[in-house]
Amino acid sequence: MVLQRFSWPYGxxxxxxxxxxxxxxxxxxxLVGAEFQxxxxxxxxxxxxxxxxxxxxxxxxxxPCVRDEYGVISNEVLVENNAHPVVQPxxxxxxxxxxxxxxxxxxxxxxxxxxxxxxxxxxxxxxxSGILLHNTIYDVVPVSSKLxxxxxxxxxxxxxxxxxxxxxxxxxxxxxxLTIIRNEISSVPIFKSLPDSSxxxxxxxxxxxxxxxxxxxxxxxxxxxxSLLQNQLVSIPIGTWSLHTGRExxxxxxxxxxxxxxxxxxxxxxxxxxxxxxxxxxxxxLHDVYSLSDIMALAKNDVYARIELEQVTVQNALDVQYQVNxxxxxxxxxxxxxxxxxxEELSIPGVRRLVVIEPSTRFVEGIVSxxxxxxxxLG
Numbered sequence: 001m002v003l004q005r006f007s008w009p010y011g012x013x014x015x016x017x018x019x020x021x022x023x024x025x026x027x028x029x030x031l032v033g034a035e036f037q038x039x040x041x042x043x044x045x046x047x048x049x050x051x052x053x054x055x056x057x058x059x060x061x062x063x064p065c066v067r068d069e070y071g072v073i074s075n076e077v078l079v080e081n082n083a084h085p086v087v088q089p090x091x092x093x094x095x096x097x098x099x100x101x102x103x104x105x106x107x108x109x110x111x112x113x114x115x116x117x118x119x120x121x122x123x124x125x126x127x128x129s130g131i132l133l134h135n136t137i138y139d140v141v142p143v144s145s146k147l148x149x150x151x152x153x154x155x156x157x158x159x160x161x162x163x164x165x166x167x168x169x170x171x172x173x174x175x176x177x178l179t180i181i182r183n184e185i186s187s188v189p190i191f192k193s194l195p196d197s198s199x200x201x202x203x204x205x206x207x208x209x210x211x212x213x214x215x216x217x218x219x220x221x222x223x224x225x226x227s228l229l230q231n232q233l234v235s236i237p238i239g240t241w242s243l244h245t246g247r248e249x250x251x252x253x254x255x256x257x258x259x260x261x262x263x264x265x266x267x268x269x270x271x272x273x274x275x276x277x278x279x280x281x282x283x284x285x286l287h288d289v290y291s292l293s294d295i296m297a298l299a300k301n302d303v304y305a306r307i308e309l310e311q312v313t314v315q316n317a318l319d320v321q322y323q324v325n326x327x328x329x330x331x332x333x334x335x336x337x338x339x340x341x342x343x344e345e346l347s348i349p350g351v352r353r354l355v356v357i358e359p360s361t362r363f364v365e366g367i368v369s370x371x372x373x374x375x376x377x378l379g
Contacts, residue, residue: 019049045123213347
């Protein structure tokens with residue numbers, strides 16, 4: 001946290017202060033010499049603020065100003081960890097007390113709901129990056145699980161790929177998460193750094209869900225500093241969405257019916273470079289999710305040797321899965337789910353995506369994956 005002083009040096013009988021970090025709630029300012037002042041203890045980030053002087057909203061035109069999408073002007077400040085400590089200044093003898101200085105604002109501060117834009121997101125991401133940069137991958141390794149063993153039957157080519165994407169226990173969590181995302185892999189091995197040349201013992205596997213679980217525990221220690229966590233998914237630009245929702249996304253959400261031929265499903269997974277497709281019934285309601293791991297399961301059980309892909313539907317393939325492992329749970333959320341609820345759900349081991357549904361009908365609206373979350377959090 002950093003002590004940050006805000007001052008109004010242009011006179012007046014009384015002055016109040018409000019900012020994006022106060023929820024735009026007014027805070028009284030005290031008179032120190034010729035200036036009205038107030039001090040806040042803030043986490044590093046970018047904030048907007050303004051002053052109410054004798055009933056008139058103003059900003060200090062000598063400080064950085066921004067205009068939001070509604071045309072409202074506010075001052076802006078960057079709070080950094082290396083900021084100088086707050087000291088009480090001598091009464092100002094250089095600045096004249098001139099109420100003509102400072103920009104008069106003819107509009108009231110916008111409601112908090114209209115402030116969930118670039119500045120709030122920048123502040124949130126700054127805090128997230130701070131947590132991940134100051135913790136290493138060793139911090140997410142379970143105390144009771146310091147050893148992992150590679151499958152001795154692992155193909156040589158795949159083993160080389162894993163070794164190429166390895167991380168050391170001293171690597172920070174941002175670099176590890178980016179390694180997983182950029183290489184489009186699900187996990188990377190963690191090796192213990194040793195001062196001598198005796199080798200690098202394998203500790204565990206790093207996953208996005210493991211990093212997210214650690215991040216959630218840190219966010220719960222100071223929830224008041226991350227108001228964006230309470231924002232609903234409907235207001236957050238993240239995920240892949242169906243065209244009917246009117247929401248923009250990099251690609252349009254694809255869903256398939258139970259009657260879709262299995263080979264078509266496999267083609268879509270490969271062509272779109274995605275890991276899963278929601279499977280819906282004739283009403284568009286969620287039935288299950290077919291993923292790349294399901295393909296591997298069919299190969300493991302030698303199903304491909306006994307079927308004709310052109311004649312098998314997604315329903316048939318799922319029935320085979322159910323016979324072996326039983327009916328499985330689809331992890332879902334709604335557009336009214338908060339960002340915190342989504343983070344907590346995705347931090348559960350084995351949960352790599354949430355299907356966004358309309359609660360009453362289970363109609364599929366979108367999908368949010370672990371990769372989506374980390375791409376959003378890291379900007």
